[in-house]
Amino acid sequence: xxxxxQLIEQRITAALDQVLEGQDAKRDPMLKQTQDPKFGDFQANxxxxxxxxxGTNPREIAQRIIDALEIDDVCDPPEIAGPGFxxxxxxxxxxxxxxxxxLADDKLGAGNDGDTKRVVVDFSSPNLAKEMHVGHLRxxxxxxxxxxxxxxxxxxxxxxxxxxxxxxxxxxxLEYVKRTQPQALDDPSSFRVNDLEQFYKDAHALFQxxxxxxxxxxxxxxxxQSGEPxxxxxxxxxxxxxxRHCHEIYDRLGVKLVDMGESAYQPFLPGxxxxxxxxxxxxxxxxxxxxxxxxxxxxxxxxxxxxxxKSDGGFNxxxxxxxxxxxxxxxENANHIIYITDRGQASHFDMxxxxxxxxxWVNDDIELNHIGFGVVLGKDGKxxxxxxxxxxxxxxLLDTAVTKVKELLEDSARDFDPDxxxxxxxxxxxxxxxxxxxxxxxxxDYKFDWDxxxxxxxxxxxxxxxxxxxxxxxxxxxxxxxxxLSPETELxxxxxxxxxxxxxxxxxxxxxxxxxxxxKPNAMTSYLYGLSRTFSTFYDxxxxxxVIDAEPESARQSRxxxxxxxxxxxxxxxxxxxxxxxxxx
RNA sequence: GCGCCCAUAGCUCAGCCGGAUAGAGCGUCGGUUUCCUAAACCGAAGGUCGCAGGUUCGAGUCCUGCUGGGCGUGCCA
Numbered sequence: 001x002x003x004x005x006q007l008i009e010q011r012i013t014a015a016l017d018q019v020l021e022g023q024d025a026k027r028d029p030m031l032k033q034t035q036d037p038k039f040g041d042f043q044a045n046x047x048x049x050x051x052x053x054x055g056t057n058p059r060e061i062a063q064r065i066i067d068a069l070e071i072d073d074v075c076d077p078p079e080i081a082g083p084g085f086x087x088x089x090x091x092x093x094x095x096x097x098x099x100x101x102x103l104a105d106d107k108l109g110a111g112n113d114g115d116t117k118r119v120v121v122d123f124s125s126p127n128l129a130k131e132m133h134v135g136h137l138r139x140x141x142x143x144x145x146x147x148x149x150x151x152x153x154x155x156x157x158x159x160x161x162x163x164x165x166x167x168x169x170x171x172x173x174l175e176y177v178k179r180t181q182p183q184a185l186d187d188p189s190s191f192r193v194n195d196l197e198q199f200y201k202d203a204h205a206l207f208q209x210x211x212x213x214x215x216x217x218x219x220x221x222x223x224x225q226s227g228e229p230x231x232x233x234x235x236x237x238x239x240x241x242x243x244r245h246c247h248e249i250y251d252r253l254g255v256k257l258v259d260m261g262e263s264a265y266q267p268f269l270p271g272x273x274x275x276x277x278x279x280x281x282x283x284x285x286x287x288x289x290x291x292x293x294x295x296x297x298x299x300x301x302x303x304x305x306x307x308x309x310k311s312d313g314g315f316n317x318x319x320x321x322x323x324x325x326x327x328x329x330x331x332e333n334a335n336h337i338i339y340i341t342d343r344g345q346a347s348h349f350d351m352x353x354x355x356x357x358x359x360x361w362v363n364d365d366i367e368l369n370h371i372g373f374g375v376v377l378g379k380d381g382k383x384x385x386x387x388x389x390x391x392x393x394x395x396x397l398l399d400t401a402v403t404k405v406k407e408l409l410e411d412s413a414r415d416f417d418p419d420x421x422x423x424x425x426x427x428x429x430x431x432x433x434x435x436x437x438x439x440x441x442x443x444x445d446y447k448f449d450w451d452x453x454x455x456x457x458x459x460x461x462x463x464x465x466x467x468x469x470x471x472x473x474x475x476x477x478x479x480x481x482x483x484x485l486s487p488e489t490e491l492x493x494x495x496x497x498x499x500x501x502x503x504x505x506x507x508x509x510x511x512x513x514x515x516x517x518x519x520k521p522n523a524m525t526s527y528l529y530g531l532s533r534t535f536s537t538f539y540d541x542x543x544x545x546x547v548i549d550a551e552p553e554s555a556r557q558s559r560x561x562x563x564x565x566x567x568x569x570x571x572x573x574x575x576x577x578x579x580x581x582x583x584x585x
Numbered sequence: 586g587c588g589c590c591c592a593u594a595g596c597u598c599a600g601c602c603g604g605a606u607a608g609a610g611c612g613u614c615g616g617u618u619u620c621c622u623a624a625a626c627c628g629a630a631g632g633u634c635g636c637a638g639g640u641u642c643g644a645g646u647c648c649u650g651c652u653g654g655g656c657g658u659g660c661c662a
Binding site for chain 1: 586587588589590591597598599600601602603604605606607608609610611617618620621622623624625626627642643655656657658659660661662
């Protein structure tokens with residue numbers, strides 16, 4: 001279904017078509033939400049830009065557009081303001097009808113109407129040699145949210161965990177496995193590491209101090225890469241164990257991922273190199289096979305290569321990523337591939353995308369995106385670290401979140417029983433971390449501030465869940481099962497707070513579209529926070545309306561329905577952020 | 586050196602394709618509870634949008650230069 005915004009855009013475009021008949025000019029309504037309600041709900045800014053095309057002043061053009069505009073079923077009569085803004089205010093009748101349609105739609109008006117694409121989203125993707133740490137937080141949270149949004153809209157999403165399960169460091173690790181847990185060779189499933197981080201450190205220490213171990217490690221890499229069965233067994237055991245650790249974290253975060261590591265693309269690497277050489281895109285330089293993408297230079301001003309085969313004959317991540325990209329296009333038929341990594345890898349992906357286009361591996365119908373996010377900083381403005389200078393384990397970070405929320409609940413004026421505190425903290429803890437992350441724009445760095453993200457005040461995860469729980473409480477108190485309310489309930493929008501709330505609800509599809517099209521989850525957080533605030537005012541003793549004891553019954557029903565719709569939108573919106581809600585808190 | 590990114594209120598951050606007096610939270614100050622969850626709500630103070638030019642009817646947003654930060658920059662990922 002078309003959102004209010006889309007409807008208005010269509011109508012204005014049609015009017016522009018008439019006004020601009022025969023003229024070669026864009027039919028862009030330039031519709032914006034107004035910043036001030038006195039200008040209505042939307043403003044069309046197109047008239048000002050057409051002054052030169054039509055040779056009259058913008059107010060006159062605005063008038064012509066209005067004359068050609070058929071919109072009385074959606075808006076009150078449009079007004080011209082200032083230099084030529086066309087101000088549009090949704091009519092109360094339209095708002096009510098549109099809301100009923102939204103309520104009856106299981107996508108709440110945000111479906112893609114069958115325009116389904118196959119999207120591969122490459123996110124999280126930790127290195128299996130080590131434990132997941134804070135550096136993986138943003139990719140995992142943002143990636144999951146983007147997947148959820150695209151799935152909700154109706155796309156076919158393939159969530160890819162492109163884990164680092166290959167490379168030279170595995171030689172050292174596998175050699176260490178062989179020495180410390182030799183039974184793993186006979187019974188791979190018995191292989192366990194409680195602390196992957198420590199395991200890596202121990203192996204590394206031995207690698208540094210023991211020449212014999214070092215030599216053996218190097219031989220192990222060779223054995224692994226040549227497919228030697230025992231080494232493959234150990235490798236599999238190690239990867240399985242590491243992935244178990246990862247999925248414990250994913251489970252706690254409610255994130256689903258399909259593991260498909262770098263090793264999966266090994267068979268295709270020589271082909272990638274050979275084909276780029278055949279196409280004369282790759283050439284030998286200093287013993288390595290390189291692709292030089294125009295426009296990239298290194299320190300001394302010489303061309304900067306993407307190295308696809310090292311001088312020792314080995315491959316690196318440029319090669320693997322190219323192979324994976326081809327696989328996703330050729331074998332998995334992706335229409336759109338999205339990579340979610342830190343911003344530091346921007347030029348790597350940029351070069352890689354260009355190489356794929358140059359090689360005609362990816363045609364123009366296929367969209368490639370790299371979403372580069374900013375770093376997580378500590379309170380001091382530097383990269384977040386533990387006191388010892390190491391990176392913070394994700395498992396510890398989530399524990400801390402839950403503990404902090406528990407402490408707040410225990411100190412609260414409200415009296416919770418201990419079981420309830422655990423239940424609430426286990427939902428609110430991760431939610432606070434996610435909300436803090438997603439409410440920042442992706443590309444900027446952000447400061448990780450426990451006190452702020454865990455707080456129940458301000459724009460935080462806890463506040464949002466509380467806002468939801470409050471609405472659920474209204475249903476309980478009123479003795480109404482929201483889910484069984486009739487979608488046909490007539491909505492009576494009389495009080496200003498009812499109208500404001502209703503209009504805010506209508507913006508939900510637009511918020512989703514912003515996330516889905518621009519891949520910006522913070523458009524959803526700011527929308528939801530605004531909606532919660534609007535709801536609070538609607539429900540406020542002093543400034544809002546009565547709900548549970550409203551008279552007459554038709555007003556009560558209408559307001560309960562508004563509560564219900566707000567509840568649905570909040571629940572759905574938060575779910576797209578990967579945040580669970582609580583009926584009570 | 587080259588490339589990319591950033592600079593908005595005391596602090597943390599938004600700002601949709603350039604659009605009307607630049608928004609929010611926290612903090613500060615003030616107000617609201619015989620009444621549906623006060624973990625709430627309402628209000629006030631607080632800004633030369635880093636600096637200087639330019640394009641435009643109109644610039645926080647686009648272009649150029651400068652200052653101050655960050656990241657990347659040949660065999661790690």
